[in-house]
Amino acid sequence: MTVLMQPQVESFKYDQVSRYINDLIEKGNLKPGDKAPSLRKLSKQLGVSIATVSQSYLNLEDQGVLNAKPQSGFFVNAHAGQINDIPKAAATSNQPRKVRFGELFEEIFSNADNPRIIPFGTSKPSMEFMPVKSLTKATKSIITRYPKRCMDYCFPPGDRKLREQIALLYRHSSSWVSAEDVIITSGATEALSLSLQTVAKRGDIIAVESPTYFAVLRLIEKMGMLALEIDTDPVTGMSLEALQEAFDTMDIKAVLASPNISNPLGCLMPEEHKRELVTMLAERDIPMIEDDVYGSVYFGDKAPRAAKSYDLNNLVLSCSSFSKSLAPGYRIGWVLAGRYKDKVRELKQATFSATSSVNQLAMAEFLSSGQYERHLVRLRKAMREQVEKGRFMISKSFPEGTCISKPQGGNVLWVELPRGCNCIEIFNQALQHNIGVTPGILFSATRRFKNYLRINCGFPWDEANETAIATLGKVVADALAESNAG
Numbered sequence: 001m002t003v004l005m006q007p008q009v010e011s012f013k014y015d016q017v018s019r020y021i022n023d024l025i026e027k028g029n030l031k032p033g034d035k036a037p038s039l040r041k042l043s044k045q046l047g048v049s050i051a052t053v054s055q056s057y058l059n060l061e062d063q064g065v066l067n068a069k070p071q072s073g074f075f076v077n078a079h080a081g082q083i084n085d086i087p088k089a090a091a092t093s094n095q096p097r098k099v100r101f102g103e104l105f106e107e108i109f110s111n112a113d114n115p116r117i118i119p120f121g122t123s124k125p126s127m128e129f130m131p132v133k134s135l136t137k138a139t140k141s142i143i144t145r146y147p148k149r150c151m152d153y154c155f156p157p158g159d160r161k162l163r164e165q166i167a168l169l170y171r172h173s174s175s176w177v178s179a180e181d182v183i184i185t186s187g188a189t190e191a192l193s194l195s196l197q198t199v200a201k202r203g204d205i206i207a208v209e210s211p212t213y214f215a216v217l218r219l220i221e222k223m224g225m226l227a228l229e230i231d232t233d234p235v236t237g238m239s240l241e242a243l244q245e246a247f248d249t250m251d252i253k254a255v256l257a258s259p260n261i262s263n264p265l266g267c268l269m270p271e272e273h274k275r276e277l278v279t280m281l282a283e284r285d286i287p288m289i290e291d292d293v294y295g296s297v298y299f300g301d302k303a304p305r306a307a308k309s310y311d312l313n314n315l316v317l318s319c320s321s322f323s324k325s326l327a328p329g330y331r332i333g334w335v336l337a338g339r340y341k342d343k344v345r346e347l348k349q350a351t352f353s354a355t356s357s358v359n360q361l362a363m364a365e366f367l368s369s370g371q372y373e374r375h376l377v378r379l380r381k382a383m384r385e386q387v388e389k390g391r392f393m394i395s396k397s398f399p400e401g402t403c404i405s406k407p408q409g410g411n412v413l414w415v416e417l418p419r420g421c422n423c424i425e426i427f428n429q430a431l432q433h434n435i436g437v438t439p440g441i442l443f444s445a446t447r448r449f450k451n452y453l454r455i456n457c458g459f460p461w462d463e464a465n466e467t468a469i470a471t472l473g474k475v476v477a478d479a480l481a482e483s484n485a486g
């Protein structure tokens with residue numbers, strides 16, 4: 001979920017130092033083997049304390065970027081800046097398709113809750129990065145103060161105070177959001193499902209990113225709609241040229257996309273593209289379903305704006321939740337449904353799926369305490385470091401030719417394995433070692449991502465997880481050798 005143009009929260013100083021060094025490496029001004037600037041020199045140059053530079057260098061060492069040599073200083077690691085990024089997707093002329101996952105989906109996720117499995121197959125930050133104590137405290141306080149309200153139904157559109165708090169998250173946006181615009185849902189999944197059912201019916205074509213979040217394909221499958229996969233750039237998101245072409249030749253009923261941090265690519269659509277996308281849709285009177293669940297977990301300095309903030313025609317249904325930023329188990333999501341507001345609310349009412357009262361009230365209490373913003377600052381930093389370290393470890397352990405996404409937010413990596421690797425075989429082999437991963441074929445109805453994996457980096461890099469990446473690298477290397485031999 002995007003907190004739109006929030007007041008600039010000053011990022012930690014050592015964070016700025018890390019970015020400065022990463023930038024030098026990326027631009028080739030610092031090469032593998034080079035000595036990093038001395039603590040004293042950099043502290044003077046950037047106007048920060050020596051302790052800050054030292055803390056930053058230690059972090060960079062932990063992420064595998066720098067290497068400390070006793071008495072000599074810090075040196076750029078051999079692997080730093082040498083990770084292959086995911087190449088741009090080649091343009092393809094995709095046709096709308098029925099989605100047919102059948103039982104594959106259930107088979108793959110049958111182990112999702114097994115605590116013995118290393119959770120690289122999920123897509124969420126570990127609870128170690130969440131404010132467990134303070135949210136629990138808010139929940140207890142709510143139950144004690146309002147026991148009867150907690151036990152009763154809370155019908156759509158949902159708790160007033162919570163809707164006001166959610167509207168406030170958008171207060172710095174160019175578009176004004178009020179509590180009246182917010183419909184509370186049970187997670188973003190329900191928001192996406194209600195939105196799809198509202199704007200399209202069986203047989204309709206829905207344009208989606210490629211690769212796209214598999215649950216979106218799953219919803220399209222269950223609703224009997226057709227998915228039209230639009231090529232998606234690993235950095236800038238859905239290709240507007242490809243979408244334009246599709247509009248010219250097909251009757252597209254809706255576009256479903258995550259302009260802010262897609263899953264699995266982690267790409268971020270530039271602001272001018274978002275504006276253009278919303279304008280293109282307005283010209284054709286086609287609704288857009290925006291999935292904004294990762295929008296608040298961005299890595300850059302500035303909060304990205306939701307596509308909804310460019311929506312002058314009320315055609316965007318913006319769906320989000322606290323699942324990636326706070327508490328997936330509370331199942332609190334929402335949709336800003338624009339001109340479809342009444343239809344969405346009626347649909348939610350019709351299924352009688354009132355969202356949990358306790359969780360709504362507790363979330364409202366937590367948000368109004370002001371702790372959420374502070375938590376987000378910490379979470380963004382933690383996820384950026386987690387993902388950077390994940391990239392480094394995968395690049396070290398996986399066979400040559402592996403390409404890894406460079407997400408601009410979120411917690412997952414999209415990994416392209418050398419041709420010949422079969423993600424389902426690798427998934428099965430990894431499971432033998434109690435390691436979970438998400439096979440790439442789930443991210444397209446065309447099964448085109450056979451040699452891809454999605455890997456979650458949202459869990460602390462402890463010894464078990466680091467070892468698991470090394471084991472996974474071996475599993476991939478063995479699968480590749482076998483494929484080359486056959």
Ligand SMILES: Cc1ncc(COP(=O)(O)O)c(C=O)c1O
Nearest residue numbers: 123187188189213263293321323
């Ligand atoms: C892109 C994306 N959208 C939506 C969801 C679902 O969110 P929720 O748990 O709030 O239903 C997820 C969860 O993984 C996701 O990755």
